[in-house]
Amino acid sequence: MTQQTRPADIAPPAQERPGMTPIALVPDVAPPPLPTLANRHAYATALRAHPGQWFLLGAHDNAPGARNITWGIQKGDHGWQHFGPDYQAQTHTMFGQHRIYVRYAPDTWQEPEQEPEQHAPAVPTxxxxxxxxxxxxxxxxxxxxxxxxxxxxxxxxxxxxxxxxxxxxxxxxxxxxxxxxxxxxxxxxxxxxxxxxxxxxxxxxxxxxxxxxxxxxxxxxxx
Incomplete structure (x- = not known):
């Protein structure tokens, strides 16, 4: 896994996805509800569209619970099977909130390449x-x-x-x-x-x- 960058050092992305607040350690940003089992697959898929960017997943009411979620995300276990080693997760405690941040960043990740130009099939002669x-x-x-x-x-x-x-x-x-x-x-x-x-x-x-x-x-x- 690539070395994790602390969320505080990452600028928020220009656009937000519904239910995915860009990572920002700002007290007045209320954490969204944690994804339910029903929508975790969609959440994991959505993260793939923003490789390398941190997003605020939600918050847990205690530190051990937050750490268990980050462990489950990175291992793809404990109800987070749609995530796994290609995902990174961190916790940060602010004003009694144990916030959980997540991003999609596989070891092999690079800047996305442009799709090859499509050429019309050759006309027989x-x-x-x-x-x-x-x-x-x-x-x-x-x-x-x-x-x-x-x-x-x-x-x-x-x-x-x-x-x-x-x-x-x-x-x-x-x-x-x-x-x-x-x-x-x-x-x-x-x-x-x-x-x-x-x-x-x-x-x-x-x-x-x-x-x-x-x-x-x-x-x-x-x-």
Whole structure:
């Protein structure tokens, strides 16, 4: 058990819990009633929210009775089984009152750590090789569309593919989520539907190949 600090040297906590007066050796602070058997579990649990802080538990009409209570609290015995070695207790006599102070202070207690930051679960992705001529057409087309929030994820996936130098000869290796794959497949279908006169034969055939690969990648991802 850690060395006990005398209650007189401890500043009262900023907030009080109902039925738990912060430790303060002030004569006009009336001790609360001692916890009954029915509410001792709740009291012990409440103390855990304030590790290291002393609270006035109550008072006994004689010194031996007060010492028995402090012993029971620290041992977790004699009706105080919800307490135990992780709790410390002291008695102080003032104006004929045998006051009992208690705190939660286990040997391993340290300043509470912040809860780890919660991260959203990773979204599954699939990798697909897009024909280079379709990737080039896609880059120009997205630039012509201008600002379009619905295409932001598509732009980001395409930019990441170029940024990581994942274009190998005729193909651009792109990693994307299912919604991005679906949107890319729609754009590939639009390229095909524009016709050879608008896109050229090579780009139209590249778009057709890209669409088949995008649909297959999305199917694998969602299966």
């Amino acid at each position: 699939a990798t697909v090789n897009l024909p280079g001529s379709f990737a080039d057409w896609l880059t120009v087309t997205l630039a012509d569309f201008g600002p379009a929030p619905s295409l932001d994820d598509v732009r980001a996936a395409l930019a990441a593919a170029y940024r990581t130098n994942r274009r190998h000869g005729y193909f651009l290796t792109l990693e994307a989520t299912a919604p991005v794959l679906e949107m890319l497949a729609v754009l590939a279908a639009d390229c095909v539907n524009l016709g050879r006169s608008a896109t050229g034969h090579n780009t139209r055939e590249a778009a057709r190949t890209a669409r088949l690969r995008l649909v297959a990648a999305r199917t694998r991802l969602e299966s």
